[in-house]
Amino acid sequence: MPRRRQFYIREDLTEVSRPPPRALEVLAGDADLPVCATCATQYPAARADCPVCEDPRQWVPGTGQEWTTLGELASGKRNYLLRDVEDPRITLIATEPSFAISQTPIVLETSEGSFIWDCAAVITPPLVAHLTHLRRPLKAMAISHPHFFSTSLTWARALGVPLYINALDKEWYARAASLEADEVVFWSGTQRLSANITLIECGGHFPGSSVLHWDRAGEPLTSEADARAPDTGLLLVADTVMVQPAQKGFTFMWSYPNMIPLHPPDVLRIQKILSEYDFDSVSGTWPDRWVRTGAARSFDESVETYLSATGWERGRGDELVPKRKV
Ligand SMILES: [Zn+2]
Numbered sequence: 001m002p003r004r005r006q007f008y009i010r011e012d013l014t015e016v017s018r019p020p021p022r023a024l025e026v027l028a029g030d031a032d033l034p035v036c037a038t039c040a041t042q043y044p045a046a047r048a049d050c051p052v053c054e055d056p057r058q059w060v061p062g063t064g065q066e067w068t069t070l071g072e073l074a075s076g077k078r079n080y081l082l083r084d085v086e087d088p089r090i091t092l093i094a095t096e097p098s099f100a101i102s103q104t105p106i107v108l109e110t111s112e113g114s115f116i117w118d119c120a121a122v123i124t125p126p127l128v129a130h131l132t133h134l135r136r137p138l139k140a141m142a143i144s145h146p147h148f149f150s151t152s153l154t155w156a157r158a159l160g161v162p163l164y165i166n167a168l169d170k171e172w173y174a175r176a177a178s179l180e181a182d183e184v185v186f187w188s189g190t191q192r193l194s195a196n197i198t199l200i201e202c203g204g205h206f207p208g209s210s211v212l213h214w215d216r217a218g219e220p221l222t223s224e225a226d227a228r229a230p231d232t233g234l235l236l237v238a239d240t241v242m243v244q245p246a247q248k249g250f251t252f253m254w255s256y257p258n259m260i261p262l263h264p265p266d267v268l269r270i271q272k273i274l275s276e277y278d279f280d281s282v283s284g285t286w287p288d289r290w291v292r293t294g295a296a297r298s299f300d301e302s303v304e305t306y307l308s309a310t311g312w313e314r315g316r317g318d319e320l321v322p323k324r325k326v
């Protein structure tokens, strides 16, 4: 039997270095804040409902709203790493047993520092120790949209980095009222995090749904491992664009759990925005949600499949018209 292809190497976190005392204070201070057990959103105070789950893009379980806390989660779960085999500068932060929608943030270790894309609820002292001792110091954390806001303020405070959230989704940021100056950058349009990392507002799934573009061709090759890594553009897309399970194509949904498709003009808008960027690989914020090569072409093909399947075709220019019956 052929061997199954492995895209990640698992690394367990052992606390070889100590997390900064200030980080442990942040974790202890936020340990009892309510965290929604379905979507992982952390709130500043106890409440009956979770607005993120009440919204049709998520769901409240039939058994009712459930709450937990970071303290409770940290005692029963742990973080581990999945290092990408093709590009060792990319690491996913996984949680076991898995929690909420299995958010799996991605760490990019670039020549200008390291960046975290998206967030999961669980953050433990061994993870803080790991992230504060990366080969390239951590510079910032950025979140794609509200389904990944989770405990991101705890992360950013514990790690001592600024958090980037798109301004159009500020109303969904549950801890917005307790922010101190400059802790969160509410950005619009495009936002550069470094020479090679750009956040791009695309909209669709949420008004501020964003993707991250890493121009790997611009990275100096400082080690043998870096030299072997791909030098093509990488897009991290979260739910703005969904990588299909076969890892060859894409689709678009306004609500993934409730299977409500995205408005076709929004799909065209996303395509137009992304056509400005050079990319060959695309990944969602979960393991094995990659299109490893040829992603720009398969993206365009997927847009055509989507339009056709939802009953539309292109008229003159980019105007959408109902598909003619054949
Ligand atoms: Zn929720």
Ligand SMILES: [Zn+2]
Pocket: 145, 147, 205, 239
């Ligand atoms: Zn989402």
